[in-house]
Amino acid sequence: MPRASQRPRLVDVAEHAAVSLATASRALAGRAGVSAEVADRIRQIARELGYVANPYARTLASGATSTVGLIVHQVDDPYFAEIAAGVIQLAAERGLLVQICQSGRDPGYELQQLRHLIAQRVGIVLISGSGYDDPRMESAARAELAAFQDHGGRAAAIGRHALGIDAVLPDNEAGGFALAQHLMDLGHRRIAVAAGSAGLTTVADRLAGVSSALRQRGRSPADLAVVHGDFTRGGGRAAAEQILNERPETTAIIALNDAMAMGVLSTLRSRRVPVPARMSVVGFDDVSVAADLAPSLTTVRLPMTEMGRTALTLALKPRTNRPRRRPTGHLLVVRDSTGPAPRS
Amino acid sequence: MPRASQRPRLVDVAEHAAVSLATASRALAGRAGVSAEVADRIRQIARELGYVANPYARTLASGATSTVGLIVHQVDDPYFAEIAAGVIQLAAERGLLVQICQSGRDPGYELQQLRHLIAQRVGIVLISGSGYDDPRMESAARAELAAFQDHGGRAAAIGRHALGIDAVLPDNEAGGFALAQHLMDLGHRRIAVAAGSAGLTTVADRLAGVSSALRQRGRSPADLAVVHGDFTRGGGRAAAEQILNERPETTAIIALNDAMAMGVLSTLRSRRVPVPARMSVVGFDDVSVAADLAPSLTTVRLPMTEMGRTALTLALKPRTNRPRRRPTGHLLVVRDSTGPAPRS
């Protein structure tokens, strides 16, 4: 069989430079054992020939992969898109390649994708999205990742903490707390929450923050009307419908992410409920469109792109005994979707 | 050096089945030359062992890659995110892995990414985004892709046509035509265009459609106020400012993509120009948020996710002599951002 590719190989470089394969390899890897002049000559020749190492051969020989696998729920969800953008940016700077997978918010499928990535021998796994409450799935993923790491793989999570790996974590609870506080400061007493699926840890955490803000003001979290949907615009629309129908006295809706907040705004608009005059709305994440909505959305900003970069940075560092947790900042961004509670 | 990975290898499977490497390989590849019973036994054992072929070894040996490289301008731009989602979906169904790169709208960097992907020996290259007017870059990319295809690589473009490879192409001209026609039907005579960078073929095509609609109504395209920015919300905001300042008589703005339309709406809102009462606005693409904006956006729908899938499908098919062009449908979606021209 003839050689498949016509690209120059390391032997070609070595021959041109009249050195052995080993020397050429060392020179290009910048490893010791080659005199400076020879190394320069080899590098020069490699450049002239347009030589780029075959990553398949390299990985096979060395066992060290340079590709990172990224699992997101959905790439066309702005939250994940921004995270992915961060990962891809940094990977490009480092000369790494990113293989991306969608889990479609399905824990079973996510586990399958994780296994697939590992089977494909990626060197680094980055997993984003909310953790699942389902102890089965979560511990299966945890086991998979532990085995992966034991064999030299690197892994980091973005926004989830129960996987036993390094994680970049926003303070979801403090964010929820800030949102609830902001609304109470504006005089709102009848607050409803448009929450994502009940099984997500992110939902639980953000909700806990809201509850604790209520408690701090001497109010019972039981007063809170919590409606679960999914973390999408459609979920937000449905949640808003339910809130308007079942809790007409509500004056403020906390959507636990921006996608849901957009759905909530959409429903309020079609029901002709003025925002914020009659109803205040807040979101969470501050995806980039949030500022351009009408009205612009009050929300908690998470640095998604940076979170992506940080996760990769973390995974690139030498592993520590115990998984590291890198907190991210968050910031309440007050815009036009919130205002004083209406006097009724 | 010890074996890096502890994963089962093909030899392990072969030994368990008491057959040779070659037989095991043939059985798992489903190739002829193995009796049915033996093949079944081998497959069974592989399953029990959790054997998954090492793609690095396989690619090195066979020369056939199973990874597809995807180049987009920016993953966190909804237009590209939806295309990427389509590609990733279909790739997952086919067991392929997607390596994704961002070009950041920079033709030079895009070319670099293209070279990088090819150097990384991907089997398929999918390139999206608008073509560039810069003949240097475009023909360099063209040459790179031609060489890639000559060595057995597969390539397809999404929304650009000058690369000499298979392409999935929306009818940008017809879309522009439909938008202009819609506005003229509503009585608008002072129309401005918030266009993307002048060097993009997509911009030229959409603009040509607008012009030809004007000509069809006996009006001169020279009347059109065309402002160039870039295909982002910021570009849209700036364009709208300029239009309001320099062409106050304008009653309708055609933004050549939805991102710009969002920027235009944002500026109009802050300048307190009622939409559509005083100004109509249209976009292009119909990204998923378009329907949830306030007012919801009249735009031309492009099936982005499907375009991504189609491009991969095209690249997967055996190559033809001449590059194929697969058109995509488009649809004028009339929503609340357009209305009759104000009587002044």
Place this chain on the structure above:
DNA sequence: ACCGGCAACGTAAGCGCTTACGTACCCTAG
């Protein structure tokens, strides 16, 4: 003068697959 040691290179053994080619065996036709 001799020897230990180090720097600079070469040799060759893999990494885990695919696949061309060789071989044993059985079946059928002459």
Place this chain on the structure above:
DNA sequence: CTAGGGTACGTAAGCGCTTACGTTGCCGGT
């Protein structure tokens, strides 16, 4: 009964790298 041919395997040669280990030559120290 044997030649011919097909089927079902096994053998082994790579794919293009990395890297452990060997070899050479030169230096300084005693």
